[in-house]
Amino acid sequence: MSKHFTALAELSVPTIMALLDRAQYFFHQSPSNLHKVLEHKVIANVFFEPSTRTRISFEMAAKRLGADVINFDLSNSSVKKGESLYDTLRTLEAIGSDALVLRHSDDRIFETLGPKLNAPLVNAGAGKNEHPSQGLLDLFTLQREFGRVDGLHIAILGDIRHSRVAGTMMLVASRLGMKVSLCSAKEFLPSEIPQGCVVEELDKVLPEVDAVMCLRNQFERHEGLDMSYEDFHRNWGLTVERAKKMRPRAIIMHPAPINRGVEIADELVEAPSSRIFRQMENGVFVRMSILEWILRKGN
Amino acid sequence: MSKHFTALAELSVPTIMALLDRAQYFFHQSPSNLHKVLEHKVIANVFFEPSTRTRISFEMAAKRLGADVINFDLSNSSVKKGESLYDTLRTLEAIGSDALVLRHSDDRIFETLGPKLNAPLVNAGAGKNEHPSQGLLDLFTLQREFGRVDGLHIAILGDIRHSRVAGTMMLVASRLGMKVSLCSAKEFLPSEIPQGCVVEELDKVLPEVDAVMCLRNQFERHEGLDMSYEDFHRNWGLTVERAKKMRPRAIIMHPAPINRGVEIADELVEAPSSRIFRQMENGVFVRMSILEWILRKGN
Amino acid sequence: MSKHFTALAELSVPTIMALLDRAQYFFHQSPSNLHKVLEHKVIANVFFEPSTRTRISFEMAAKRLGADVINFDLSNSSVKKGESLYDTLRTLEAIGSDALVLRHSDDRIFETLGPKLNAPLVNAGAGKNEHPSQGLLDLFTLQREFGRVDGLHIAILGDIRHSRVAGTMMLVASRLGMKVSLCSAKEFLPSEIPQGCVVEELDKVLPEVDAVMCLRNQFERHEGLDMSYEDFHRNWGLTVERAKKMRPRAIIMHPAPINRGVEIADELVEAPSSRIFRQMENGVFVRMSILEWILRKGN
Numbered sequence: 001m002s003k004h005f006t007a008l009a010e011l012s013v014p015t016i017m018a019l020l021d022r023a024q025y026f027f028h029q030s031p032s033n034l035h036k037v038l039e040h041k042v043i044a045n046v047f048f049e050p051s052t053r054t055r056i057s058f059e060m061a062a063k064r065l066g067a068d069v070i071n072f073d074l075s076n077s078s079v080k081k082g083e084s085l086y087d088t089l090r091t092l093e094a095i096g097s098d099a100l101v102l103r104h105s106d107d108r109i110f111e112t113l114g115p116k117l118n119a120p121l122v123n124a125g126a127g128k129n130e131h132p133s134q135g136l137l138d139l140f141t142l143q144r145e146f147g148r149v150d151g152l153h154i155a156i157l158g159d160i161r162h163s164r165v166a167g168t169m170m171l172v173a174s175r176l177g178m179k180v181s182l183c184s185a186k187e188f189l190p191s192e193i194p195q196g197c198v199v200e201e202l203d204k205v206l207p208e209v210d211a212v213m214c215l216r217n218q219f220e221r222h223e224g225l226d227m228s229y230e231d232f233h234r235n236w237g238l239t240v241e242r243a244k245k246m247r248p249r250a251i252i253m254h255p256a257p258i259n260r261g262v263e264i265a266d267e268l269v270e271a272p273s274s275r276i277f278r279q280m281e282n283g284v285f286v287r288m289s290i291l292e293w294i295l296r297k298g299n
Numbered sequence: 300m301s302k303h304f305t306a307l308a309e310l311s312v313p314t315i316m317a318l319l320d321r322a323q324y325f326f327h328q329s330p331s332n333l334h335k336v337l338e339h340k341v342i343a344n345v346f347f348e349p350s351t352r353t354r355i356s357f358e359m360a361a362k363r364l365g366a367d368v369i370n371f372d373l374s375n376s377s378v379k380k381g382e383s384l385y386d387t388l389r390t391l392e393a394i395g396s397d398a399l400v401l402r403h404s405d406d407r408i409f410e411t412l413g414p415k416l417n418a419p420l421v422n423a424g425a426g427k428n429e430h431p432s433q434g435l436l437d438l439f440t441l442q443r444e445f446g447r448v449d450g451l452h453i454a455i456l457g458d459i460r461h462s463r464v465a466g467t468m469m470l471v472a473s474r475l476g477m478k479v480s481l482c483s484a485k486e487f488l489p490s491e492i493p494q495g496c497v498v499e500e501l502d503k504v505l506p507e508v509d510a511v512m513c514l515r516n517q518f519e520r521h522e523g524l525d526m527s528y529e530d531f532h533r534n535w536g537l538t539v540e541r542a543k544k545m546r547p548r549a550i551i552m553h554p555a556p557i558n559r560g561v562e563i564a565d566e567l568v569e570a571p572s573s574r575i576f577r578q579m580e581n582g583v584f585v586r587m588s589i590l591e592w593i594l595r596k597g598n
Numbered sequence: 599m600s601k602h603f604t605a606l607a608e609l610s611v612p613t614i615m616a617l618l619d620r621a622q623y624f625f626h627q628s629p630s631n632l633h634k635v636l637e638h639k640v641i642a643n644v645f646f647e648p649s650t651r652t653r654i655s656f657e658m659a660a661k662r663l664g665a666d667v668i669n670f671d672l673s674n675s676s677v678k679k680g681e682s683l684y685d686t687l688r689t690l691e692a693i694g695s696d697a698l699v700l701r702h703s704d705d706r707i708f709e710t711l712g713p714k715l716n717a718p719l720v721n722a723g724a725g726k727n728e729h730p731s732q733g734l735l736d737l738f739t740l741q742r743e744f745g746r747v748d749g750l751h752i753a754i755l756g757d758i759r760h761s762r763v764a765g766t767m768m769l770v771a772s773r774l775g776m777k778v779s780l781c782s783a784k785e786f787l788p789s790e791i792p793q794g795c796v797v798e799e800l801d802k803v804l805p806e807v808d809a810v811m812c813l814r815n816q817f818e819r820h821e822g823l824d825m826s827y828e829d830f831h832r833n834w835g836l837t838v839e840r841a842k843k844m845r846p847r848a849i850i851m852h853p854a855p856i857n858r859g860v861e862i863a864d865e866l867v868e869a870p871s872s873r874i875f876r877q878m879e880n881g882v883f884v885r886m887s888i889l890e891w892i893l894r895k896g897n
Contacts, residue, residue, distance in 0.1 A: 031339040040629040042658065053390055056369055060341065060395050063367050068661050070654055087856060087867075091651055094878035096658050258386060269386075280393035330638040352689055355668055359640065359694050362666050557685060568685075579692035 004121040005294050006110040007130040009171040019293060023140045023285040036066025041295055044097035046072045048104040053256065054124050058101045061287035070097065086113055093119040099294055102126065120294045128164055134255055135168030136286040141279050142211060145251055150177035155205050157183045157236060158215030158263035161190050165255045166215055170194040181205045185236050187225055206245040214238050214254040214264045229262045238264045251275045303420040304593050305409040306429040308470040318592060322439045322584040335365025336591055343396035345371045347403040352555065353423050357400050360586035369396065385412055392418040398594055401425065419593045427463055433554055434467030435585040440578050441510060444550055449476035454504050456482045456535060457514030457562035460489050464554045465514055469493040480504045484535050486524055501535065505544040513537055513553040513562045528561045537563045550574045602719040603892050604708040605728040607769040620887040621738045634664025635890055642695035644670045646702040651854065652722050656699045659885035668695065684711055691717040697893055700724065718892045726762055731888055732853055733766030735881040739873050740809060742880065743849055748775035753803050755781045755834060756813030756861035759788050763853045764813055768792040779803045783834050785823055804843040812836055812852040812862045827860045836862045849873045
């Protein structure tokens with residue numbers, strides 16, 4: 001088993017469930033009672049793409065467990081690829097980082113650099129495919145709500161094609177016994193539909209799902225797309241009207257940042273059924289779980 | 300009473316005096332004896348305008364009390380207003396920030412966002428009106444010097460109109476029994492003179508005041524102003540000659556950054572009567588006082 | 599003796615040896631057993647030139663000894679010289695920094711500002727002459743390898759003229775009983791050859807030296823230079839062929855960042871004889887030694 005944390009697709013179901021259980025444990029502890037299991041450890045946050053939310057969430061998780069954090073923001077740096085990236089990571093390792101939390105635009109970075117490094121790498125969002133800590137927090141949000149993930153049915157809407165959040169969820173859902181409906185304009189659907197996922201009409205599945213996961217629409221990534229934000233919202237977004245069709249206990253999720261009025265109506269962001277800010281809270285618990293797992297495996 | 304720390308104008312005189320007393324207490328403690336009353340708390344520094352001095356002063360204050368600090372520099376960010384600003388603050392709250400120390404150019408941000416947030420906001424300089432932690436450190440500097448603020452007479456010179464430091468002081472001075480003389484060119488005077496403040500000739504009041512508070516001149520904010528730095532210094536600045544007219548125990552103050560040779564002569568910055576760097580030292584003690592107050596009120 | 603740490607050239611040989619011995623001690627301690635000798639101390643990292651490697655190395659060193667660190671990145675700031683630089687450092691001192699770790703492009707900054715500050719300054723690379731913490735880590739790397747520095751022979755190649763790393767080494771080598779051979783194109787040699795250093799053919803000295811120190815080539819600093827990277831590598835760089843001429847126990851060093859294929863062949867960076875990443879590891883130990891020394895001298 002790899003010492004890195006690169007993709008939920010690489011983890012067994014029992015491992016994923018164990019990480020969720022541990023997040024549940026951390027959720028129930030008060031900060032002052034928490035055993036500082038990572039005291040004297042140093043976590044380096046190495047971000048080649050800006051993402052303050054994820055960076056701060058990992059920082060908070062590390063500090064709650066007693067670790068020190070070194071932030072290394074390279075989003076404006078020229079050190080982005082090839083040998084110099086490797087030299088940078090090896091340097092951080094040599095200087096004493098016990099784990100490297102990495103965000104980068106290249107999909108293959110874990111594949112190419114992982115085997116050459118001694119310190120474990122944690123994928124904080126790399127390339128277009130996986131964003132596993134976000135995937136885990138989505139699963140934990142569902143489990144905290146429903147007591148399980150097995151048997152749940154979720155609808156995903158918005159820009160599914162360009163979302164590594166959706167990518168992560170689609171890759172693990174069927175293994176975890178979940179049903180995923182993809183509900184978006186064809187331009188926003190993935191070119192290949194993963195196993196266990198079905199393309200469906202949003203209006204049709206809404207009365208059946210346990211959760212709607214809205215994704216940020218990045219129109220700027222769709223050259224030549226003839227669709228306004230208003231069009232998207234009316235035809236494919238979670239409008240106030242549509243949300244009324246959801247079951248009473250069904251929840252609304254969004255990984256943020258939010259385009260209010262595009263993939264989701266402004267009024268729904270903090271509706272009683274929304275768990276959007278709860279997801280951010282949960283992010284810290286799952287990242288504590290990930291960091292502890294990655295750093296204590298070898299002990 | 301609001302859970303936020305937004306303006307000295309909103310605090311009662313006994314509360315202001317209690318904050319000053321507590322700063323006095325912290326001043327007398329050595330760092331190693333200090334009880335870590337904010338251990339396990341997390342303070343987020345959220346700066347939409349650059350201000351390293353104030354940011355570091357809050358960071359130092361938080362760390363001395365045992366809190367962890369997360370720095371969130373958004374001065375170059377697009378996230379500056381409206382919903383996205385709200386989403387950013389809610390995110391920091393969800394991730395586990397116990398207090399949000401906020402600097403922003405908009406005067407109304409505390410009014411509009413304060414009621415929607417659970418975590419207390421601390422005004423680290425917002426808009427044009429108030430900079431309450433600076434105001435408190437000015438008061439503490441006076442109290443540390445004279446043993447009281449009641450009955451003191453201070454002269455303010457420099458760009459009073461554009462200074463939130465002056466704004467804060469002018470708003471509380473009369474309630475605290477202080478007399479304030481405003482001494483500047485008419486272009487630099489506020490459009491309305493607050494209660495308890497009097498416009499006067501600098502040369503006339505200098506022999507009577509307990510302190511001269513010099514403010515940075517921001518000529519770039521005065522379009523069409525026909526006045527050189529030299530003119531200003533000669534006519535309205537604290538020159539070496541003028542300083543000789545001050546009473547033996549009177550002190551010189553400046554919130555920094557300093558334009559040496561404009562509002563104050565270079566030679567006076569570290570003259571025996573200057574408390575300019577002492578003010579910065581004092582800033583940490585009053586910010587400890589503010590953070591403790593805001594975070595322990597609810598307990 | 600100055601309270602600042604500005605140059606190895608200013609330190610006595612016994613002091614340098616004592617700093618190396620202390621680094622050796624820190625190297626043998628596990629992080630969890632280390633006595634937090636700098637607890638309650640605050641180190642400010644003040645960087646007017648970007649240098650993440652050195653900044654993080656000092657940050658790690660400070661944290662291992664229990665100190666808090668405040669990072670103050672001014673590489674994009676206008677506050678770079680004259681009075682405003684002095685005001686900035688005095689401010690950091692007033693706010694409670696116990697030591698100021700400073701990187702700046704001006705050679706004379708320690709000379710002009712040092713005497714005016716109470717807090718000790720630590721040179722983290724200033725001007726063109728000295729980079730004493732790097733010099734100390736090079737010495738420590740040699741001592742960790744050979745058990746001594748006295749009697750060692752090292753060759754330096756690459757852009758010696760523009761290297762403050764080379765500058766530091768050339769200034770102390772003869773005092774420490776080391777022999778230094780300078781092996782580079784005449785354009786890259788210093789205008790004056792320091793005492794104890796000799797200009798020699800790389801191919802001639804390679805079979806005799808204990809270490810080869812490669813320096814980054816900064817062609818952009820040589821206007822009108824008619825030489826390609828390939829030319830430099832072939833004629834003056836450490837090629838794979840040349841490295842074969844080294845003695846079995848001789849080691850390869852480089853302060854990084856590395857131009858692979860210019861001053862050193864790509865394949866040699868992590869060859870068994872390379873100590874390049876070991877140097878970075880050693881950097882933390884010598885900086886612990888420096889910070890402890892500078893902060894505990896007065897106690």
